[in-house]
Amino acid sequence: MLYKLQGIVLKGTKLNDSDKIITIFTKEQGKVQAVAKGVRNPKSKLVGSTETFSLSDFVLYKGKNLYNVNQGDVIDSYYPLREDLKKLAYASYIVELVNSGVVEEESNTKIFGLLVKTLNLIMKETKYRQIVRAFELKFISYLGYRPHLINCVNCHEDLNDNIKFSINHSGVLCEKCRGIDRYGNNINIEIANIMKFLLFSSFENILEIEIEDNILKKIENILSLYISKNIDKTYFNSLKFINAVED
Numbered sequence: 001m002l003y004k005l006q007g008i009v010l011k012g013t014k015l016n017d018s019d020k021i022i023t024i025f026t027k028e029q030g031k032v033q034a035v036a037k038g039v040r041n042p043k044s045k046l047v048g049s050t051e052t053f054s055l056s057d058f059v060l061y062k063g064k065n066l067y068n069v070n071q072g073d074v075i076d077s078y079y080p081l082r083e084d085l086k087k088l089a090y091a092s093y094i095v096e097l098v099n100s101g102v103v104e105e106e107s108n109t110k111i112f113g114l115l116v117k118t119l120n121l122i123m124k125e126t127k128y129r130q131i132v133r134a135f136e137l138k139f140i141s142y143l144g145y146r147p148h149l150i151n152c153v154n155c156h157e158d159l160n161d162n163i164k165f166s167i168n169h170s171g172v173l174c175e176k177c178r179g180i181d182r183y184g185n186n187i188n189i190e191i192a193n194i195m196k197f198l199l200f201s202s203f204e205n206i207l208e209i210e211i212e213d214n215i216l217k218k219i220e221n222i223l224s225l226y227i228s229k230n231i232d233k234t235y236f237n238s239l240k241f242i243n244a245v246e247d
């Protein structure tokens with residue numbers, strides 16, 4: 001059976017001397033894996049569409065088990081992402097996170113749109129940390145794990161300054177409730193507000209402001225724990241790459 005799917009390549013793995021298996025996040029069917037025959041030959045017509053980050057219109061053929069790539073027409077190769085080490089590092093983290101968080105063959109058009117938008121922004125802008133923190137908050141929310149940030153997750157009272165972010169309770173605990181999670185991360189109202197802003201605002205508005213490094217670092221640490229808990233993955237290869245290019 002033939003499938004026409006639009007998707008972004010999240011990953012490519014060598015299968016043998018001539019073929020690769022690619023993981024594609026498609027708009028219509030979510031994550032699928034497909035064999036791309038002959039693409040390790042640079043003359044193959046499928047070389048461009050099967051590169052990581054490429055957004056293409058694919059025609060896939062499904063046999064008994066696996067999909068095979070029959071055709072791939074590149075819509076955007078996101079070439080600049082491969083030319084700049086920082087862009088490459090952050091974009092690699094985005095696709096690794098999507099690949100780890102989504103399940104196979106389950107469409108999620110909000111995540112698809114978010115992925116396309118974020119790769120475009122990493123290509124054109126340089127506030128990578130702000131873009132990636134906003135991506136993490138939006139992505140984990142679209143997966144169904146939106147953290148509760150608008151008031152106390154336990155008693156729904158307004159927040160004051162002496163608060164905690166609780167990974168276990170998936171949200172912010174007020175001064176009165178902060179004791180219920182002794183492993184919670186101490187934060188202040190400013191950090192809670194910025195997390196809320198990154199989650200609910202458009203990227204256009206997010207890029208208009210400048211967030212201090214120490215605040216972004218704190219949010220990064222919290223989200224790293226929060227994501228690991230919810231998608232059950234603690235190690236990302238691409239984070240090592242980001243650390244290497246950011247020094």
Ligand SMILES: [Zn+2]
Nearest residue numbers: 152155174177
């Ligand atoms: Zn409370």
